[in-house]
Amino acid sequence: MNLRNGREFLAIPGPTNVPDAVLQxxxxxxxxxxxxxxxxxxxxxxxxxxxxxxxxxxxxxxxANGHGAWEAALTNVLSxxxxxxxxxxxxxATGWGEVAAVLGCHVKTLSGxxxxxxxxxxxxxxxxxxxxxxxxxxxxxxxxxxSGVVNDIPxxxxxxxxxxxxxxxxxxxxxxxxxxxxxxxxxxxxxxISGSQKGLMTPPGLxxxxxxxxxxxxxxxxxxxxxxxxxTERDGALYYKKFCGTTPVHLxxxxxxxxxxxLEEGLENVVERHVVLADAVRRAVGVWSESQAISFNIVKPSxxxxxxxxxxxADEYDPKAIQEFCRTRLGVILGGGLGExxxxxxxxxxxxxxxxxxxxxxxxxxxxxxxxxxxxxxxxGIQAATDWIGKCLAV
Ligand SMILES: *Cc1c(COP(=O)(O)O)cnc(C)c1O
Numbered sequence: 001m002n003l004r005n006g007r008e009f010l011a012i013p014g015p016t017n018v019p020d021a022v023l024q025x026x027x028x029x030x031x032x033x034x035x036x037x038x039x040x041x042x043x044x045x046x047x048x049x050x051x052x053x054x055x056x057x058x059x060x061x062x063x064a065n066g067h068g069a070w071e072a073a074l075t076n077v078l079s080x081x082x083x084x085x086x087x088x089x090x091x092x093a094t095g096w097g098e099v100a101a102v103l104g105c106h107v108k109t110l111s112g113x114x115x116x117x118x119x120x121x122x123x124x125x126x127x128x129x130x131x132x133x134x135x136x137x138x139x140x141x142x143x144x145x146x147s148g149v150v151n152d153i154p155x156x157x158x159x160x161x162x163x164x165x166x167x168x169x170x171x172x173x174x175x176x177x178x179x180x181x182x183x184x185x186x187x188x189x190x191x192x193i194s195g196s197q198k199g200l201m202t203p204p205g206l207x208x209x210x211x212x213x214x215x216x217x218x219x220x221x222x223x224x225x226x227x228x229x230x231x232t233e234r235d236g237a238l239y240y241k242k243f244c245g246t247t248p249v250h251l252x253x254x255x256x257x258x259x260x261x262x263l264e265e266g267l268e269n270v271v272e273r274h275v276v277l278a279d280a281v282r283r284a285v286g287v288w289s290e291s292q293a294i295s296f297n298i299v300k301p302s303x304x305x306x307x308x309x310x311x312x313x314a315d316e317y318d319p320k321a322i323q324e325f326c327r328t329r330l331g332v333i334l335g336g337g338l339g340e341x342x343x344x345x346x347x348x349x350x351x352x353x354x355x356x357x358x359x360x361x362x363x364x365x366x367x368x369x370x371x372x373x374x375x376x377x378x379x380x381g382i383q384a385a386t387d388w389i390g391k392c393l394a395v
Contacts, residue, residue: 004331011362012335013145013175013308015197015204016352018254022201025257026250033247039239041256042247048259049208052177052200052267053192055184057212060234063248066174069193069207070099072229073170074137077191077215079223080104082136085126085167087118089151090144091339096172097139103224108135114147114340117303120159127163136218137168137191143176146338148310148347149298150180157188168214174198174207178262179274179307179351184210191215196251199274199307201258201353206251271306276392277350277359278306283384284363285311285348288370290378293317297345307351308335312344317375319346325369332365356389 010017031038046059053059062068074096078084083106086097097107110126112118118140127135138160143150157169168190173182178199184192189212196206211219211231219231227233228244262270282304288294288311297310313319319337323346326332335347348366350359363385370377 002329004329006331009332009358009362009365011349012333013198013347013349013351014195016199016201016349017354017358018203019201019258019261019353021261022254022257026203026254028253030249033249034239038247038249038252041252042239042242045252045255045259048263049194050210052182052259052262053173053184053194053208053210054182054186055192055210055212057184057210058216058231058235060209060211060231061243062207062209062229063205063243063245063251064207065197065204066172066193066195066207067099069174069195069209070096070172071103072207073191073193073209074100074103074105075222075224075226075229076209076211076231077168077170077218077222078103078105078136079221081106083108083134084137084139085110085135087123087138087140087151087156088112089116089118089141089149090114090147092141092144092146092172092175093139096141100139115149115297115299117149117151117300118156120152120155123156124159124163127160127165127167130165133166135165135167137170139170139172141172141175142182143173143180143305143307145175145308146310146341147297148305148308149303150176150305153182153189154187161188168218175307175351176305178267178270180271180305185212196255196258199351200255201261202254203251205248206255274306274351276389277354277356278304278309279392280356280359280385280388281309281348281350281363283388284367284381285309287379287381287384288367288377291376293376294370297341308347308349310337310341310345310347312341313346313375315344319344321373322346322366322369322375325373326365329372330365330368332362334362334366360385360389
């Protein structure tokens, strides 16, 4: 027997659940890309993405996934042979660094580990030693989607300032934007990137790069610029250049609707909702972890992301069995362990268009799987999650 009839729950950290309203907004004929409507949608999305990044800087929209935004950001501010510093804390900043290396940059890595956030003191020490100012950009993720860590971006900015270093601070907010605070200008972030398919609840295929004044300044002399990603081309008056070709009209219809939903709810409420649902997940995982078989990958509670929780299993248990059981028997799709956590962890995503029953249902499925597969776990995880939600919403 299986219990997977009914709507499948997608609990992976991207692509995330697309609201019906967003799907419906996309279900219409294409329009002329030069029509007033399309131009207005493009302008208003640019402005609203700026609000969500917390910046008055320039916003560039790309018909590309997050990897495209990685390349777009790098090519617009760097020149061949320049050095970048990757602050690693899992899989994704390292991945961004790999793109930089292929583009012809020297890539240095401040190695972290997969269980703790980037240490700002280590960043300051590292940059102080770069007396010649060789490092032109520091690459970091706000949330590493593989480890489930959240890095303290303002603290990293302070560390750079304390070191008196003037590298650009470049932040990947793909797995965090619209799930937690991001204040590009207030935090002194020079270049930030994100994608459509995570907190922004839109199908994959769009990504965003925001550049402040310092990014714009170095852009003028960056020689890695290419025809397609180039900000200067896209800044021109010609609408056709905004996407360097045909506007991805349906994705833009969807994005417009998703931004409407987020802004109507209010960004603070969006963040608050993510905190409560993430805490519900953490409460359940906390109870399960009373056994030796299960633990949080991220050791320090305050460094656990509001968008994804990475759950470690002791060596004798197989996380893939939990994923497989949840998928084939219960209709819930969990994320797997990535990189060095492959075969050691599974991930529960809790970002984007989610309500309490979706999160509680996902947790219930995981707890049922632990039971069915005889994986030792503290009992009462679901109780802890429901108690928490009840407490947060008490009238
Ligand atoms: C998902 C993700 C990416 C990659 O995005 P794609 O759209 O898959 O290219 C990059 N960085 C982070 C932090 C992510 O979560």
